[in-house]
Structure formats: C-alpha cells, structure tokens
Amino acid sequence: MKRTDGEILSCFRDDRDRGCSMLFERYYKPLVLFAGTLFPDTGEAEDVVQDVFYHFLEKKIYLWIEAEALATYLFRSVKNGAMNKLRDGGRVTFLPLDALKLDVIEEESISFDPGIVNEIVAAIDRLPGKTAFVMRAVLLDRKKYKEVAELSGVSLNTVKTLLSHGMRTLREQFSSYRLLLFFFVRH
Amino acid sequence: MDREMEHIILAYLAGECTEEERAQLEAWVLEGEHRGEFRGVTGAYHLARTALLWDRINATRAERLLRERLARGRRRRFMARYSAAAVFLLAGAALWWYAGGDGDDRTTGDAMLLVDKAIPTLTLPDGQVIEIDSLLEERQLPGDLSVTWDEAAAIEYERGTLAGEEEVRHHVLTVPKGCEFKIVLADGSRVWLNAGSVLTYPARFTAASREVSLSGEAYFEVAPAAGAPFRVTTRGMELTVLGTSFDIRAYPDEPELFTALISGKTLQRFDGCEEEVVLRPGEGVAYDVQGRSTRVVKADIEEVLSWKEGRIIARHRSLEEIFRLLNKWYDFEVTYADPTLKDIRFYLNMKRYDNVQEVLDNLCSTGGISFSRMGNTIHVSREG
CATH class of the missing domain: 1.10.1740 (Rna Polymerase Sigma Factor; Chain: A)
Structure with missing residues (x-):
C-alpha cells in the first residue's frame, strides 16, 4: 500500500x-x-x-x-x-543531457508504484532467453556490452539489438501503466 | 523512432556511448526537439532497472543503521549538555548509559538501545514546537505565559483562568517513548505523563469548564474547583470529575483502555456503552475498544502507578503485555518461535532503569522460556 x-x-x-x-x-x-x-x-x-x-x-x-x-x-x-x-x-x-535524464528519472521514481515490480520482472522473464539475459546483465548487473556479448556468445551489435528489442517490448506492455500514472499525476 | 538513435540512447543510459555518439544524441534531443522520445526510453529503462533491483536493496537494514546513528548523536549532545548538571530530566536514559559505560564491560553496541528521542516537546497554538529542554534556558513561553521549571522534570503554568471573552489556546505536550514528564496545569491540577503519551490542554481554562484530552497513559491529581468539572477525553471514553486522583491508560496501540481511581469519584462514559461508570477508590474499569464493553475490577494500585515511581511492576501479565510495557522504554523488536509463548504469564517487579538484559534473565529464571538476542531483536523460544 x-x-x-x-x-x-x-x-x-x-x-x-x-x-x-x-x-x-x-x-x-x-x-x-x-x-x-x-x-x-x-x-x-x-x-x-x-x-x-x-x-x-x-x-x-x-x-x-x-x-x-x-x-x-x-x-x-x-x-x-x-x-x-x-x-x-x-x-x-555533468552535461545538459544528464540534467534532462535526471529529471525524467526523478519523475519516474516519485510516481513508481512498488506493486508493479513483480509484473515487470515477470514480463522480462517472458522475453526470449537471450533478450532476458541481456536485459538483466546490462540493467541489473551493469555489465559492459562487450562482456555481455562474450558471456552470451553473440556479437556486440546483437547485444544492442536484443537490448532495444527487450526495451521496446516492455514499453509496449507497460504503456497502459504509464498512461495510468500520467493520469494520476495530472488529477 | 530511428533504430540507430534508440541504440544510442540505450548506450548512453548504460554508460556505453562514445563522445561522438553523446554529442550526436545531445543535438538530436535538445536541438532536434526529440525530448519526448528521449523521455520515453529513459523512463522505461529506469522502470525496468528499478523493478530488477527492487528486492536487492535492504531498506530494513538502512533504517536500523539510521536509528543507531541518531541515537549516537543524541547521546553525545545529551551528555555534553547534562553531565555536569546532575541529571534530572531523562535521568533514566543517562543513568542507563553511565551504568553501561562503567558497570559492566558490555559494549554500547551490544547493549539494548534506549529509544533515541527522549525529549518531550510542547506544541503551541501557532504550530511552533519547542523542545522542553530548551525551556530550561528560556524559562519563558512565547506569548504571555510564564512557566516554571523544576528539577523533577516538570513545567508549571502560572495559575489563573481566562476572562470572559478571551480565547482558549491549546497546548500539546508530547512525551515520547523513553521518558516521562510531569506538568502542573493553570488550575493547579497535576498530571504525570508516561512514556509515549500526548496531552492536549488549554494554557488557561475558562472559569466554567476544564477539558483536556489524552492519548497514552497519565496519572491525574485534579485540583478541586467549584463549578468547573474536570473532563478528560480519550479514544472511546470521556471521564468527568470534580477533584480526585486517577490513572488513565489509553495507548492507541493497545486493545484495552484502563482507568484506576485512587481517590475521589469519577463519572465515565464510553463509546458504544449506554451505562455510565462510577468508580470507587481502589476500583478500575477496563474498556475493550473493539468490543465496546466495560468491566469493573479491583485495581492493583501499586501495579498501576509503578511507572510513576520509576518501576515496572507486572503481576500475572502475559509476555506480550510485558514486552509492550518495556517497549515504551527500550528500543527492540520481539519475535516468537511459537505464538502461544505470548500468553505465558509472569510476575515482574523491577526498577525501570535496570539493564533490559537483567529483565530477560529474570524472566528466564522464572522458567519455561529462553531468549536470544540479535542486535535489537529479541527472539523468544521454549527452553531446552
């Protein structure tokens, strides 16, 4: 709650x-x-x-x-x-882009609802095996692309593609959550 | 969105992009007016990262560290301010720490922490909050009220009643866990407040009524005043007297309210009960807040007022009740190997400022249970 x-x-x-x-x-x-x-x-x-x-x-x-x-x-x-x-x-x-990034993350963090943690983790786990692996390695363990490529046996470019594919899928799945958040913030 | 740009945003967020990519991204976002896309990707990235890391962060541990740090700070300042002045307010806390330092060689890290915020505060009608110990220096409340301060941890309002059209101004005295406090109200009534209690009262009463409200526990010695009944309201109860002494225990986290009458006569009304309760000296009334029922019993006055004498007396009380009592003074959590252990009953008679370890030893020797302690958590299990 x-x-x-x-x-x-x-x-x-x-x-x-x-x-x-x-x-x-x-x-x-x-x-x-x-x-x-x-x-x-x-x-x-x-x-x-x-x-x-x-x-x-x-x-x-x-x-x-x-x-x-x-x-x-x-x-x-x-x-x-x-x-x-x-x-x-x-x-x-600290560059202008970093300031924008922090503002976005601040907004995201303030409105974050812990109730959604499990859903997001489950959504990541539902991604194809390699995609989920890359997501976890980069986001959670903060591994370098190069290291992730070696660990998962794919090329550096494939790492980038898998990551952006994974993020896209999540964005689509959670667009309704984000709209909802937006709604709450506005009203 | 351009795949290439998306790769670059992600690389930027992952700390993987080159200087050129970064410059390219900055121009695209800030000059090319692509803030929306940048926000979308960045927000989602952080959302995913937050979800993945959520359970790895230990907020409980961090909270414990903070509490310990606050306690250390308080203690240091406390010692600096009071050690020379022969302790009065919070004598308990100080004695306890001295004892810990000189008496045995347990380190403070191992000893049970007394709650860390043991300074009563006074909230004035304008919302201003004053730490009581600062009154020691000022001896004057803002406004026209003078307060005296004596060495027995008390403040005393100047006597007097309000003239006809003057407005009643309420003061709120908050006595946190870990200390007790005494106050003499403007009508001469004296109130001793136990740890974790809040009393709201007019700085001056009108000539016709005296009304205060209480959360927690307090012992009242009400000064007689012709024509002005004294009324105490708590959660679920209203008590009216003319002049008398009694103890009310009305903590918000306890299932029962208890009033014990020491002398005089009281009249009480309880939420959900039609009958008024009139107590005789030596009697007490327990009110079940949930069930809205009352029960008049013979009160064990020595047990009821033990807190006022700096003792903890519990006669045939459950372990859960005893720990709740101790919790008002010592900062710890209790876990039980088996919930039925909560109901085992004990007798206890001790000085409050004894080391809590001695209390535990005492309870242990009574038999049947054993305690193990990890930091500020006490684990209760059956012996053997």
Whole structure:
C-alpha cells in the first residue's frame, strides 16, 4: 500500500518512529535507485540517501515541510548530495543531457508504484532467453556490452539489438501503466 | 523512432556511448526537439532497472543503521549538555548509559538501545514546537505565559483562568517513548505523563469548564474547583470529575483502555456503552475498544502507578503485555518461535532503569522460556 506524503508527515508528528518507518518504506528504495544512476555501485547511493534521511530526522524537517514539497525536497537533497560527492571525488562531468535524464528519472521514481515490480520482472522473464539475459546483465548487473556479448556468445551489435528489442517490448506492455500514472499525476 | 538513435540512447543510459555518439544524441534531443522520445526510453529503462533491483536493496537494514546513528548523536549532545548538571530530566536514559559505560564491560553496541528521542516537546497554538529542554534556558513561553521549571522534570503554568471573552489556546505536550514528564496545569491540577503519551490542554481554562484530552497513559491529581468539572477525553471514553486522583491508560496501540481511581469519584462514559461508570477508590474499569464493553475490577494500585515511581511492576501479565510495557522504554523488536509463548504469564517487579538484559534473565529464571538476542531483536523460544 502506498502512503501519501500527507499521511507520512502526520504520522511523524504523532510518533517519530512510525513516521521514520513509513519514510523508509515509501522513499528509501526509489531514492537509492535514483542516486544509483549517478554512481557505479549502489553502496555510494545508499550512503547519500542515509545522509539525507539523517538530516531530515535530526533537523526535524518533518515538522514544517509541506506534504506537497516532500518528494521534491527528498529528491533534490539526494541529487545535491550525490553531486557534491561526485565533485569531491573529481568525477563530475555533468552535461545538459544528464540534467534532462535526471529529471525524467526523478519523475519516474516519485510516481513508481512498488506493486508493479513483480509484473515487470515477470514480463522480462517472458522475453526470449537471450533478450532476458541481456536485459538483466546490462540493467541489473551493469555489465559492459562487450562482456555481455562474450558471456552470451553473440556479437556486440546483437547485444544492442536484443537490448532495444527487450526495451521496446516492455514499453509496449507497460504503456497502459504509464498512461495510468500520467493520469494520476495530472488529477 | 530511428533504430540507430534508440541504440544510442540505450548506450548512453548504460554508460556505453562514445563522445561522438553523446554529442550526436545531445543535438538530436535538445536541438532536434526529440525530448519526448528521449523521455520515453529513459523512463522505461529506469522502470525496468528499478523493478530488477527492487528486492536487492535492504531498506530494513538502512533504517536500523539510521536509528543507531541518531541515537549516537543524541547521546553525545545529551551528555555534553547534562553531565555536569546532575541529571534530572531523562535521568533514566543517562543513568542507563553511565551504568553501561562503567558497570559492566558490555559494549554500547551490544547493549539494548534506549529509544533515541527522549525529549518531550510542547506544541503551541501557532504550530511552533519547542523542545522542553530548551525551556530550561528560556524559562519563558512565547506569548504571555510564564512557566516554571523544576528539577523533577516538570513545567508549571502560572495559575489563573481566562476572562470572559478571551480565547482558549491549546497546548500539546508530547512525551515520547523513553521518558516521562510531569506538568502542573493553570488550575493547579497535576498530571504525570508516561512514556509515549500526548496531552492536549488549554494554557488557561475558562472559569466554567476544564477539558483536556489524552492519548497514552497519565496519572491525574485534579485540583478541586467549584463549578468547573474536570473532563478528560480519550479514544472511546470521556471521564468527568470534580477533584480526585486517577490513572488513565489509553495507548492507541493497545486493545484495552484502563482507568484506576485512587481517590475521589469519577463519572465515565464510553463509546458504544449506554451505562455510565462510577468508580470507587481502589476500583478500575477496563474498556475493550473493539468490543465496546466495560468491566469493573479491583485495581492493583501499586501495579498501576509503578511507572510513576520509576518501576515496572507486572503481576500475572502475559509476555506480550510485558514486552509492550518495556517497549515504551527500550528500543527492540520481539519475535516468537511459537505464538502461544505470548500468553505465558509472569510476575515482574523491577526498577525501570535496570539493564533490559537483567529483565530477560529474570524472566528466564522464572522458567519455561529462553531468549536470544540479535542486535535489537529479541527472539523468544521454549527452553531446552
């Protein structure tokens, strides 16, 4: 069950422990996956989110923040935290396209409904064997195309084709979900 | 969409594209007005990635780490502020930590964490929230109210009633898990609040009525006031008195409400019950919130008020009830090997600030069960 931000905040005001649990339940994974697009491994993303939550609780941000601003606040803070970390490590090369990419991912993450996880995973598993393998290797294990090609015994070009084929199939299958999301966001 | 472009977007998202491809993509998207296509592919890619990684991320572990980190921060600041001032508020927490540091050589990492946010707060009518310990420095509430603060963890409102047309302003006192607090209201009534309780009351009462509401547990000593009955409302219950002392236990997470009368006379109405309940001193009334029924019993006053004396007394209480009691002070979760273990009954009489491990040992020696502890989780199983 997805809690609304208003529910999470009013829960915080009554009982910080429960509010904290609800915050984790609702936002931890989406935020880690969002930040995860900026780092090569999830560990660093988890650190950034941990810091943002710590600040949120320690400074009692939950007492005054408006429900409408909660999601944006959390994603912006995680983004800033991640950028600082990248900058400190001298790793930042941020181009206009990256900004657009992050905006898209932020929107996607905010509206993500955990209830759909199993359906998506099942849809990936229904893809032809090699396609599913390539999808998992690239998206989940973040393997390089070259490595995926070697592992699955196909050419580099075939990897690209299988990946785009898999993504296309998913997009078609979930276009109704996305429309639905769009509907919810608008109304 | 162009297959070639789609390949490039995916390569970009997978971190596989060359500088030239990237420049080409950027021009196509930003100058060629293909933001929509780019959004579509990027969104779906993230959706698929999110679904695949979802179960690999351990939010429970992260939450535990955060709680531990918050507890450490609190403790550090707490010690800095209070160690010299001979502890009063939250004495329990402090004593417990001192004991942990000096007494035995268990590391703090191994010891049961006291809940980490043991500072009562006061919420004013304008929504402003004040940590009670900051009143220690200010000694003044915003507005015209002066508050005194004594060393027994209490605040006291200046006496007085509202003049005719003045508006009633409600204050909300929140006493979190892990501490208790005492307050003297503007009519001179005294209220002791147990851990995890919230009291809402007017900063000043009118001359004709005194109404407060409670969630959690509190012991009231109501000051007599001619013509102004004192009324407490809780979830499912309303209690009216003139001057008397009683204890109400009305935690939102418990199936039963319990009121015990120590002296005087009370009149109570319960949701769903037609009959009013009038208690005599030494009696208690239990109200089943779900079943909407009441039951008058002889109250074990020593047990009922033990929390106020810094003790935990439980006579013939189920393990589940005992853990619920301890949970108001110590941060832990309980798992049972077998649900029937919850119903085993125990006797317990201890100082609240004893190390929780001693409580467990105590319960163990009573026989029949054993506990194993992993971090902040206690697992209960049958002995042997």
